[in-house]
Amino acid sequence: MxxxxxxxxxxxxxxxxxxxxxxxxxxxxxxxxxxxxxxxxxxxxxxxxxxxxxxxxxxxxxxxxxxxxxxxxxxxxxxxxxxxxxxxxxxxxxxxxxxxxxxxxxxIVDAADYEVCFREGYAPSGNWEEKISSFFAQEEIVVWKKTKKSEKEVDIKPLIHTISTKDGKISMQIASGSANNLKPELVIEAFANYIGFDLKEFSLLIHRKELYANIGDENQKELISLENMGEDIE
Amino acid sequence: MRKQALTDEILLSIDKPARYIGNEVNSVKKDLKDIEIRFAMCFPDVYEIGMSHLGIQILYDMFNRMEDVYCERVYSPWVDLDKIMREKQIPLFALESQDPIKEFDFLGITIQYEMCYTNILQILDLGQIPLLAKERGEEFPIVIGGGPCTYNPEPLADFFDLFYIGEGETSYFPLLEAYKENKKKGGSKLDFLKKAAQIPGIYVPSFYEVDYKEDGTILEFRPIVEEAPKSVRKEIVMDVTDTYYPRKPVVPFIKATQDRVVLEIQRGCIRGCRFCQAGMIYRPVRERSLEMLKQCAYEMLRNTGHEEISLSSLSSSDYSQLQGLVNFLIEEFKNKGVNISLPSLRIDEFSLEVMSKVQDVRKSSLTFAPEAGTQRLRDVMNKGLTEEIIIEGAGKAFDSGWNRVKLYFMLGLPTETKEDMVGIAELSDKIARRYYEIPKDQRNGKVQIVASTSFFVPKPFTPFQWSPMSTKEQFIEKAKIVKEAVKAQLNQKSIKYNWHEADLTVLEGVLARGDRKVGKVILQAYQNGCIYDSWSETFDYGKWMDAFESTGVDIDFYTTRERDLDEVFPWDFIDTGVTKEFLKREWKNAMDEKVTKNCRMGCSGCGATIFNGGVCFEN
Structure with missing residues (x-):
């Protein structure tokens, strides 16, 4: 079973x-x-x-x-x-x-929800939260991604499904799994870069909220949480 | 949420942060408001080593059964965290509550091997507790030492308030009662120590003085307060069945060295090998009942979820109920995905049969510990294993498909000659020859023999306590002779020879038979930066040599010196039951190459009968 x-x-x-x-x-x-x-x-x-x-x-x-x-x-x-x-x-x-x-x-993991906030004393000053939407509105978001062998430029924009902030917390849904895997800290690094903020080590508190599988196809994604793919046993 | 003594930033910047967070399965949580005594139990080595130690698990369970006592664990921070704690002045904390150990009533340190002595000072230092007992005021915990090295506690006398000599299951009860009573009365630390000194097994070093002769040996060791007894008899639990044994041992998150349920089947050893300290100080042999062990195996596997169970004792084959126990474990657990590990078994038909049931013959190896290369030297050390037994055992195993053999030897034993060293290579070769007697088409490939030698360190309370030890140069020379001899054998390609570091052995020799004067060398070595001496990556021989130099302590006095038969040894005030007369007799038998019967074949009158039980009264 x-x-x-x-x-x-x-x-x-x-x-x-x-x-x-x-x-x-x-x-x-x-x-x-x-x-x-x-x-x-x-x-x-x-x-x-x-x-x-x-x-x-x-x-x-x-x-x-x-x-x-x-x-x-x-x-x-x-x-x-x-x-x-x-x-x-x-x-x-x-x-x-x-x-x-x-x-x-x-x-089958395809996407993940994360909640990220800045550790006390590590947040950018000023009203950084309102800059999230213009960050996400960019046509492409290019970052340096480290692989085992080298470092290369990649556009992570297609891998970010949604991103928003509320009360100092950044919520995002991003690609996850074996095909395309994005780490939430890389998104925040790109954002810090965008607002000209020097992100220090240990700045982030990262919390995973959910993992999803795609039961649609590549063009028309239909995400379902891994939990909802099974049934309770009575 | 759980308290954390270290910040996220620190925990995320060090190796294996799970060493320091506590919260493991079966770790004990108590409400401090119900607690009268806080006891920090320490193993002064890294977490994975310390967590593998059965003794602490037994005492942790025993203490925490007492309602008003809270026992927590503490281990040595690894060197990465050690550096951070010093820089940031973070006090060393216990894992359960994450509170600083300096706030505790007791700090108990188990002392399992000599090369952890500088780590003891590290624990005190990081704990922000003064290193010297005489500099510790009323506000600091009582620092207790226990474990095998307390059979010669003298090199550590300056650092401890008291030593508990022997097995922990007995005298901690009156000791903690005395502490509570003293606290209630508003008594001082000195008042408590005077009470403690009268409890069996307790040695308070500050209550004794040592006078030395001109040659540096001891003239007299004497108590200086009336509460302190002249000699301290080791504590021992006679009924090892109806006693404490943890049914819910703590399960580490990270992989510990001993990541399994450990069943201690008996204490002591009947064999009487003359180099072996454990074989002398844990006398007499006491066996746990088969019923108790079955029950423990069942409950401990269930409560820990471990996938392996191992038997522990000095010589498992001598346990009288071994077959019943092993068959039970195989029948009950083998099909439930539980591995059964059987160390220290003598190779015979029974053990080969069970080993082929519990392990993959192709992947496992046979282990023999002949200890010496010739029968003459094995007789000197009273090692019962003969060449015939080894060749026969190996032969049977080879016939059943085994092709790997590990052999353990010692170099530097008393009376050793070149012939004995060469004998190591010859014995290895004879075993290989026995393998190649099997027709080629029935053999399982080539035979692999690994012969390892360690260097002999004379230990207190053994018949060899009088023996001079070799120098570092002599040790290296001996290893060379063995290496050359291996090369000269017919089957040299099948024999791999390993030898031990000689630097460490010399130090171990000084600390093992050291006196109070050695304490200042340990302190100086620690101040020079020595910690984790048992780890090759951190051991710094040069810093130790500087410490000897600057304190003026002579290494040879403790190692290579011939000791007079009637010399007063620093540890003579401890009464292990085994008499000095017996040890002298055995030392003489060794020189005469005469073997002594094991306890079951005949009593040799060692003195352990005073404990009124165990193997001495089996019949």
């Missing part, structure tokens, strides 16, 4: 890196007595994959893990069993059955 789990990662848990969060959930499955499926061989491992790694320092309301289980369990029981073994800052909020033909989350 294919299952999608959604969890939140907040507080000090943001300092626990992606690989360690994976190990944390492998152990959590055993503690919570979830009858997860194992691969064969001498060192069997759990059938488990994460949708999109989250960088150290970033908090999230929408982390996803796909697993396979052998014995059915209701969503209600699974949430209780998992949350009874969670540490402060980790909370499982959804446990949904996926259709058997579903692709794993990792392969």
């Amino acid at each position: 294919k299952i999608r789990i959604k969890f939140r990662k907040n507080g000090v848990m943001k300092f626990v890196g992606h690989l360690d969060v994976m190990r944390y959930f492998q152990k959590a499955m055993r503690r919570a007595d979830i009858d997860i499926a194992y691969s064969g061989g001498y060192s069997p491992h759990q059938v488990m994959s994460f949708a999109a790694p989250l960088g150290v320092g970033i908090t999230s309301d929408a982390e996803y893990i796909d697993i396979e289980i052998n014995t059915p369990i209701t969503t209600k029981d699974a949430l209780k069993q998992l949350n009874d073994t969670m540490v402060e800052g980790m909370e499982v909020v959804a446990f949904k059955q996926l259709p058997e033909e579903s692709k794993i989350a990792m392969s």
Whole structure:
């Protein structure tokens, strides 16, 4: 049975890196007595994959893990069993059955919502918020993007779906996943550049709000949150 | 939200920030308003090492079962954070509450190996606690040392308020009661230490004075207050079944060295190898019951979610219920994705059978610890393993498909000759020859033999405590001889030879059998910038040598010197149950190349019967 789990990662848990969060959930499955499926061989491992790694320092309301289980369990029981073994800052909020033909989350992530704010003492002075719309109205937004081998100029404008601000918080929906992946800090760097602000290290508090898959096509996107692709188990 | 002692900016600019945030699964949270005693439990090494230590997990669980005690953990900040904390004057904090340890009632430090001594000073220093006990006022925590190195606490005497000698499960109860009572009465630290000195197993170094002879050896070690006993007997828990054992050990977020459930199946060892300190100080052997271990395995796996369980003891094959336990673990957990790891097993039919069930034969290796290259030297050290046993065990394993062997030896043992060194290479070659006796079409490729040598360091409370130690140059020369001898073997291409750093060994030798005078060298080395001496990337031999130079402490006095049979040793005031008479007898037997029976084959009268239990009273 294919299952999608959604969890939140907040507080000090943001300092626990992606690989360690994976190990944390492998152990959590055993503690919570979830009858997860194992691969064969001498060192069997759990059938488990994460949708999109989250960088150290970033908090999230929408982390996803796909697993396979052998014995059915209701969503209600699974949430209780998992949350009874969670540490402060980790909370499982959804446990949904996926259709058997579903692709794993990792392969279908297309966009993500982020909320970004400036850490206290790090924000630009003046009314920077009103400049967001003219920033986004530019025809192209060119940034230097570092790849493994080199640095190159790219236009990230097509990768930003929406961006707005309210009460000092910047909300954005940007491309995410294996095809086109944009990091929220790169957007803010471009914005800082646009308003002539020198963005210092550690300036940003980044929070992931949601991850989406595209069930439309490339030209006519139809985004659906990863959570809504599955059903509760009664 | 949880309190953070370090800012986001700091945590994001250092390696592995999850070392410092606490909040792990099964870490204990308590409301401070119900707490009378705050206890900071420290392992003075990096988090991943410290978190792998069973002893702290046992004590952490035991303390936190007491309602009015809150025990928290603290480890050495890695060098990146160490630098930042010094620059910004951030006081070292405990993981659970993130509060500075200087605000605690106790700071307990487990001392597991000599090369962590400068890290102890780092802990105090970053904790903003004066390094010298005599400079610490009433406002600072009581600093307690525990663990195997406290069997010679003298090099650290200046830094600790008290040492707890022996196993922690017993005397902490009266010790904490005495503390509370003293606090209630408004007593001073000195009042408390006087009470503590009367509790079994507790040694308060400031209550003793040492007079030295002209040659630098000890004339007399004596108490200077009436509350301090002449000798301190180690504490030991006789019933190791009905006692404390953590059912919910803390599970780190980052991968610790020991990322698994650890089942300590017994304490002590029947074997009596003459170099081995653990084999002497933990006497007598006490086994945990099979029922208890089954229950612990089940509950600990469930509460941690670990995917591996390992047995721990000095010699697991000597545990009388081993077959029952191993079969239970395999039947109960093997099909649930739990790996079973079985270190320190003697290679025989049973162990080969279970090993082939729990691990991939092609990927795993066999381990033997012959310790010496010839039977003569193995007899000197009372190592029961014979060449026949090794070749037979290896042969059986080769026949079942194994093709990798690890061999552990020591160089610099008493009475060692060139023949013994060459013997290491010859034994390795004999094992390889046994492999190639298997017809080619039935062999699993080439055999790989890894022979490793460490350098022998004489330790207190062993029959070899009288032995001179080799110099650094001699050690290196010995390793060269082995290396050349390996090259001369028929199967040299199948044998890989590794040897240990000699610099570190010499220091370990000074600290292991040091006296109070060595304390100033440790302090000076720390002030010269030494920390993390057990880590090759941070160990700085030059700074240590400068410290010896500037304090005028002579290395050879502690290492290469011949000790008189009746010399008063710095650690003689500790009573481990095993008598100095027995150790002398064993030292003499070693020189006569005479082996002594193990505890189950016959009592050799070591003295451990005074504890009235364990293997001494099995029959």
